[in-house]
Amino acid sequence: MSQVPRARKEEPFPRRGFLARAPVAQGLLAFFAVLVPSLLLTPDVGTGVAFQSVLLQFFLVGSVPLAFAHLLNLEKRSAFSLRAATLRNLLWCLVLAFSLLFLLDELVLWQEQLTGVQASLSPEIQRLLRADSAPQLLWIFFAMALTPAICEELLFRGFILSRFLETGQTGQSVMMTSLLFGLFHRNLPTLLPTTIAGVLLALVVWRTGSLYGAIVMHAVVNAWAILLVNTTLGDFLPWTRQASHVPVGLLLLCALGIVVAGKQLSRGQISR
Numbered sequence: 001m002s003q004v005p006r007a008r009k010e011e012p013f014p015r016r017g018f019l020a021r022a023p024v025a026q027g028l029l030a031f032f033a034v035l036v037p038s039l040l041l042t043p044d045v046g047t048g049v050a051f052q053s054v055l056l057q058f059f060l061v062g063s064v065p066l067a068f069a070h071l072l073n074l075e076k077r078s079a080f081s082l083r084a085a086t087l088r089n090l091l092w093c094l095v096l097a098f099s100l101l102f103l104l105d106e107l108v109l110w111q112e113q114l115t116g117v118q119a120s121l122s123p124e125i126q127r128l129l130r131a132d133s134a135p136q137l138l139w140i141f142f143a144m145a146l147t148p149a150i151c152e153e154l155l156f157r158g159f160i161l162s163r164f165l166e167t168g169q170t171g172q173s174v175m176m177t178s179l180l181f182g183l184f185h186r187n188l189p190t191l192l193p194t195t196i197a198g199v200l201l202a203l204v205v206w207r208t209g210s211l212y213g214a215i216v217m218h219a220v221v222n223a224w225a226i227l228l229v230n231t232t233l234g235d236f237l238p239w240t241r242q243a244s245h246v247p248v249g250l251l252l253l254c255a256l257g258i259v260v261a262g263k264q265l266s267r268g269q270i271s272r
Contacts, residue, residue: 027163065159
């Protein structure tokens with residue numbers, strides 16, 4: 001008795017053709033698929049901007065890479081580096097985040113002195129981040145710190161980085177995706193610090209195989225700006241209030257923190 005040949009399952013996106021064989025092209029296409037609409041849809045600073053920003057992050061920045069992964073028939077856990085993170089790695093990521101904050105403060109000052117272009121928060125952004133009540137502060141943390149951290153990491157250190165790493169060129173992949181991350185923020189004065197932050201975030205994902213550490217670091221950096229605007233914390237850190245250098249001792253401690261924490265990150269086994 002002859003067997004009837006089973007119908008081949010149609011894939012959501014053909015595995016043949018140039019795009020299927022060009023992972024870098026896949027990453028770049030996803031980048032521009034987010035960048036171009038965001039140029040038109042990014043709300044101006046004003047009433048309701050936080051809510052509009054959340055919608056834009058979820059339905060554009062976060063959804064587009066997920067849609068691309070589905071169309072390309074990619075395994076989501078691998079495509080987005082969704083490997084569970086160890087508590088040890090997450091704690092070292094916190095060390096990295098706070099070390100990065102103060103080093104970026106010094107970098108921004110040097111950039112301002114060399115170029116004359118101010119890279120600190122504008123008065124409009126500070127007003128956007130300022131809360132009048134505890135519930136509003138929680139909302140700002142969710143809208144301006146946590147949501148961008150999750151959605152932007154899914155796009156850049158999740159989908160785009162994994163596509164670039166398919167080439168086997170780790171250094172080039174880290175640098176190129178970090179530059180795309182800097183360009184995505186569409187703010188020339190912050191291009192250098194944002195790109196450098198992207199390099200560290202990409203290295204964390206590469207070393208640990210997990211996106212979660214980068215999400216934690218990204219959220220901490222965002223939350224730090226909100227805390228400085230809404231608390232007196234800046235009174236104890238004068239370089240965050242006015243153009244002045246970060247103490248040399250603190251800079252050395254932060255540099256040491258990045259080196260030590262970076263070496264401690266690993267793809268350790270997850271306890272069950």
